[in-house]
Amino acid sequence: MGYYMTLPPVVExxxxxxxxxxxxxxxxxxxxxxxxxxxxxxxxxxxxxxxxLERGPDVPGLGxxxxxxxxxxxxxxxLAGVSLQSLPFPSVVGISGQGAQLDWRTxxxxxxxxxxxxxxxxxEATDRGTPVEFEETEGLETYLEWLVxxxxxxLVYATAR
Amino acid sequence: MPRHDDVVGIPNHSxxxxxxxxxxxxxxxxxxxxxxxxxxxxxxEASCFISAEVGDLEGFRANILPMLARELGMQIAAIAxxxxxxxxxxxxxxxxxxxxxxxxxxxxxxxxxxxITKSQYAKRAKRLAPLAAKHPVLET
Numbered sequence: 001m002g003y004y005m006t007l008p009p010v011v012e013x014x015x016x017x018x019x020x021x022x023x024x025x026x027x028x029x030x031x032x033x034x035x036x037x038x039x040x041x042x043x044x045x046x047x048x049x050x051x052x053l054e055r056g057p058d059v060p061g062l063g064x065x066x067x068x069x070x071x072x073x074x075x076x077x078x079l080a081g082v083s084l085q086s087l088p089f090p091s092v093v094g095i096s097g098q099g100a101q102l103d104w105r106t107x108x109x110x111x112x113x114x115x116x117x118x119x120x121x122x123x124e125a126t127d128r129g130t131p132v133e134f135e136e137t138e139g140l141e142t143y144l145e146w147l148v149x150x151x152x153x154x155l156v157y158a159t160a161r
Numbered sequence: 162m163p164r165h166d167d168v169v170g171i172p173n174h175s176x177x178x179x180x181x182x183x184x185x186x187x188x189x190x191x192x193x194x195x196x197x198x199x200x201x202x203x204x205x206e207a208s209c210f211i212s213a214e215v216g217d218l219e220g221f222r223a224n225i226l227p228m229l230a231r232e233l234g235m236q237i238a239a240i241a242x243x244x245x246x247x248x249x250x251x252x253x254x255x256x257x258x259x260x261x262x263x264x265x266x267x268x269x270x271x272x273x274x275x276x277i278t279k280s281q282y283a284k285r286a287k288r289l290a291p292l293a294a295k296h297p298v299l300e301t
Contacts, residue, residue, distance in 0.1 A: 059232040061225060061262040062180045063208050071203065093184045093196065099203020114283050117203040122280045 042089045043079060046102070049092040050075060056094050063096020070119030071099055078113070078121060078140045087144060104147055111143045164272055166254035171269065173246035177209035177255070178221050180229045181239040181295070195241055195295055197287035205282055206258070206270035212242065214267035218296060226298065236298065243293040251285045251292075252277075 054072055056065035090104040098117035103110055108128040115121050125132040125143050134142060185199045200207045215221045218240065230237050245255050254272050262268035271289070273282040 057232060057234055059229055061208055061210070061268060062182065062229050062233065062237075063202060064204075065182065065233075068203065093198045094182075095198045095201045095203055096207060097203030097205065099201070101198045101201060114201065114279075115203065116205075116279055120279055122283050124280070124283075 041085060042087050043082070045089055046079060046092055047076065050100070053092070053094045053100055064098050065094045065096060066098055067094060067100050067115070068098035068117040068119070071115040071117055074119040074121055075100065075102070075113070075115050081139060082141045082144060084141065084144055084148065087148060104144065106147055109147050111140075111147045113140065164254065164256045164270075164275075166249070166274070167256055167269075168249075170257060171211065171245055171255050173244070173249065175245045175255075176212040176242050177245060177248065177269065177271070178212050178215065178218070179207065179209045179241045179243075179293075180226065180237045181241050182233060183235070183238040186238050186295075193239075193295070195239070195290040195293055197290050199241055199293065200243075200271060200289040201283060201286045202271075205279070205286075206272050207286065208258075208261065209255075209269050209271055210262075210265075211267045211269060218242070219300065222298070222300060239298060240296040241290075241293040242296060243289060247292045248289065251288050253282075253285050253289075 050067060050072055053065070053067035054069075056067060058064040058066055088104055088106055090102045093101045095101050095114070100115045101112065102115075103112040110126045112124045112126075113121055114124075123134075123140055123143055125134065125146060132146070134146075179199065181195065181199060185196045186193050187196045188194075202208075210221060210225060212218070212221070215225055216223070221240065226237055226240075248255055248271055252274065254274055255269050256272055257266060257268070258270045259266045259268050261270070271286070273285065
């Protein structure tokens with residue numbers, strides 16, 4: 001009997017994870033904190049993939065596939081600032097040279113983030129393959145709002161080059 | 162030595178070979194194709210090999226690919242080839258960097274010219290994948 005009492009509980013339900021009618025604001029704040037998500041949202045999945053990319057191999061002749069600390073930190077910072085919970089799962093791919101490429105697609109629209117090894121991010125949006133321009137100061141959330149149609153803004157199509 | 166486009170040492174008719182890791186392939190309409198990530202590089206230097214200097218695809222398969230697969234810890238998924246002329250037409254440079262692959266002079270990098278932004282570089286590098294040919298790892 002004494003032995004069993006020393007075992008941890010099989011399931012630990014923390015107050016902040018409980019889905020109750022009053023927990024909406026807690027959950028929203030928690031999502032925005034950028035913590036890995038046990039419920040399985042797109043953000044939790046992306047964080048898990050970034051973590052895997054941070055352990056990637058360095059392959060001379062192909063490239064270093066280990067996501068750099070600076071790139072991972074910038075991606076987490078941008079993703080943590082996105083409050084949209086209902087988004088498609090993005091594709092997360094490691095690129096050589098310690099970078100990563102993330103893209104979200106809905107229908108003909110696509111938002112893409114490219115993270116460079118030094119932590120610089122390039123964010124691009126396309127509609128039916130045509131680049132759509134945003135103000136340079138706009139963050140990832142504005143692009144993703146446009147992707148899912150949440151942003152009511154006129155579109156400015158950029159030239160191809 | 163600063164990077165430059167080695168137009169004398171690497172003529173336009175040369176072909177570049179790049180190993181493709183599994184994540185750089187996607188399936189669209191039932192067929193597998195190279196993702197735009199294939200030639201993107203987080204340090205703006207995508208490693209390739211000059212085909213004629215490694216014994217073309219056969220030589221690459223026999224001598225280089227096993228070394229890359231061993232370092233990667235898994236099988237290489239495909240091989241991509243692209244003519245140097247196409248790389249230059251997209252506004253990118255090809256520069257020898259033997260020191261990054263066992264002092265092998267056939268190792269080159271595809272890099273941007275000086276003075277362009279990372280956004281411009283990304284646009285150019287992403288356009289290479291649709292221009293490249295995809296080959297199987299095993300000779301058919």
